Each structure stands twice: as structure tokens, then as C-alpha cells.
Amino acid sequence: MSAAHKILVVYYSRSGTTQRIAELLASELGADIEAIREPGEHAARRGARGYVRSLLDALRHRDVRVMPPIHDLSAYDAVVVGTPVWASHASAPAVAWxxxxxxxxxxxxxxxxxxxxGSQPxxxxxxxxxxxxxxxxxxVTAHDLRRRIDGTKRQGFGQKIRHRLAKLRQTEWIE
Ligand SMILES: Cc1cc2nc3c(=O)[nH]c(=O)nc-3n(C[C@H](O)[C@H](O)[C@H](O)COP(=O)(O)O)c2cc1C
Structure with a gap:
């Protein structure tokens, strides 16, 4: 039997939804997990001011500062990255990371x-x-969460990652 793939789940979350999905996904994949963190005052994204700043960061493609990862990314077969959607963009901290x-x-x-x-862009x-x-x-949309179909989506996603990694490993062995 082949060794399990090493997977790291990395996420940015302003209000906890992406964090929750990332934690469930990591547990289902047997993966390690870490958050994308902003240093000092850059982390102030709470409340109405934080909302507007987040919106402008995304719309203006601002390069925000983020902390380097704690885990050694090169030790992982795959890195799974999650973000909230901001104005049909990925969150600025996730893009910077x-x-x-x-x-x-x-x-x-x-x-x-x-x-x-705005998920596709x-x-x-x-x-x-x-x-x-x-x-x-x-x-994963708010509708998926309300209807409790996020679990089915997550599991399909996890299976596809594992399947694609297994195929890639086979190819690497053949070559
Ligand atoms: C600044 C900002 C912009 C947003 N723009 C969108 C958007 O364009 N489309 C959308 O469907 N949701 C949008 N949302 C909602 C978030 O994507 C959604 O609530 C997400 O699940 C929040 O994840 P989090 O709790 O991990 O931060 C926006 C939220 C914020 C704070």
C-alpha cells in the first residue's frame, strides 16, 4: 500500500465561515491546517470600517502584508487554500499569501x-x-450552508483531490 499523501489546508477567514469549512475539510482529509495571518494593525478587518477596507483592498488589488507560513510547504504533496469572496475577488490576504x-x-x-x-473570478x-x-x-455558498449540502460538496472536493494526487503519483512512478 502506498503512503498517504501529505496535505496542508491553509485559509483566510474574516468572520469564521471559511475557517469552519477549512477545519472540517482538514479533518476529513487527515490534513494539517494553518490560518493566513496579517501582522499588527493590518488585521483590523472587523466591523463596518473593516468591511469597507476589505472591499477596497480586493477591488484595488492592494498588496497587503501577510505573515510567512508556519508549516514547510515543500514538505506537502498538495496545499489546499481557502478564502472568502470579496466583491467577486479572492480576499486580499489570500492573494498576497x-x-x-x-x-x-x-x-x-x-x-x-x-x-x-463571484466564486469563479x-x-x-x-x-x-x-x-x-x-x-x-x-x-460553498450561504445557500449550501443553509441547506446543509456543504458536507456533500466538501466530500466531493476532498475525493477529487485524493484521486488526482493518486493519478499523479502513478504517472511519476511510470516516468
Ligand atoms: C468585503 C466583503 C465583500 C464581499 N463580497 C461578496 C461577493 O462579491 N459575493 C458574495 O457572494 N459574497 C460576498 N461577501 C460575503 C462573503 O464572501 C461570505 O460571507 C463569506 O462566507 C465570508 O467568509 P468568512 O466568514 O470566512 O470571512 C463579501 C463579504 C465581505 C466582507
């Missing part, structure tokens, strides 16, 4: 959480920041 870490990511999977609109923006085609993508 992906741009800074792209060289250390072997295989990538992406997910986002959102009210209901947000996921495209994240893939572009890394310069890689993701193994799998997943968008």
Missing part, C-alpha cells in the same frame, strides 16, 4: 465561501496568483 508562496507549492487545490456571487484569481492549474476547486 499565494503570490508570496507560489514557488513552494507542489500541487494546489482551491476553495472559497461566499454569499452567492475569485478562484481564477487565486490560480493565477500561483501560476498553476488546481487539482480541484470548490465554492
Amino acid at each position: 499565494l503570490k508570496a508562496q507560489h514557488a513552494h507549492i507542489r500541487h494546489l487545490a482551491l476553495f472559497c465561501t461566499l454569499g452567492g456571487r 475569485a478562484l481564477d484569481q487565486m490560480a493565477k496568483a500561483v501560476g498553476k492549474t488546481p487539482l480541484a476547486v470548490c465554492a
Whole structure:
């Protein structure tokens, strides 16, 4: 039997939804997990002012500062990155993190959480920041959460990641 793939789930979350999905996903995948963190006053995204700042950061494609990861990304077969959707963009901290870490990511999977609109441009923006085609993508809307179908989506996403990694490993053995 082959050794299990090492997967790291990384997420940015302003109000807890993406964090919750990331934690469930990590537990289902047997993956390690870490949050994208902003230093000092940059972390102030709470309340109405924080909302507006987040909106402007996303719309203006601002390069925000983020802390380096705690885990060694090069030790993982795949890094799964999650973000909330902000104005049909990925959150500015998630984009900044992906741009800074792209060289250390072997295989990538992406997910986002959102009210209901703008998942595709947000996921495209994240893939572009890394310069890689993701193994799998997943968008979890508020409607999915209300209807409790987020679990089905998450599990399909997790299975696709595992399946694609297994196929890639086979190819690597053959070559
Ligand atoms: C600044 C800002 C902009 C947002 N823009 C969108 C949007 O364009 N489309 C959408 O469906 N939801 C939008 N939302 C809602 C969030 O994407 C959604 O609530 C998400 O699940 C929050 O994740 P979090 O709790 O991990 O921060 C926005 C939220 C914020 C704070």
C-alpha cells in the first residue's frame, strides 16, 4: 500500500465561515491546517470600517502584508487554500499569501465561501496568483450552508483531490 499523501489546508477567514469549512475539510482529509495571518494593525478587518477596507483592498488589488507560513510547504504533496469572496475577488490576504508562496507549492487545490456571487473570478484569481492549474476547486455558498449540502460538496472536493494526487503519483512512478 502506498503512503498517504501529505496535505496542508491553509485559509483566510474574516468572520469564521471559511475557517469552519477549512477545519472540517482538514479533518476529513487527515490534513494539517494553518490560518493566513496579517501582522499588527493590518488585521483590523472587523466591523463596518473593516468591511469597507476589505472591499477596497480586493477591488484595488492592494498588496497587503501577510505573515510567512508556519508549516514547510515543500514538505506537502498538495496545499489546499481557502478564502472568502470579496466583491467577486479572492480576499486580499489570500492573494498576497499565494503570490508570496507560489514557488513552494507542489500541487494546489482551491476553495472559497461566499454569499452567492463571484466564486469563479475569485478562484481564477487565486490560480493565477500561483501560476498553476488546481487539482480541484470548490465554492460553498450561504445557500449550501443553509441547506446543509456543504458536507456533500466538501466530500466531493476532498475525493477529487485524493484521486488526482493518486493519478499523479502513478504517472511519476511510470516516468
Ligand atoms: C468585503 C466583503 C465583500 C464581499 N463580497 C461578496 C461577493 O462579491 N459575493 C458574495 O457572494 N459574497 C460576498 N461577501 C460575503 C462573503 O464572501 C461570505 O460571507 C463569506 O462566507 C465570508 O467568509 P468568512 O466568514 O470566512 O470571512 C463579501 C463579504 C465581505 C466582507
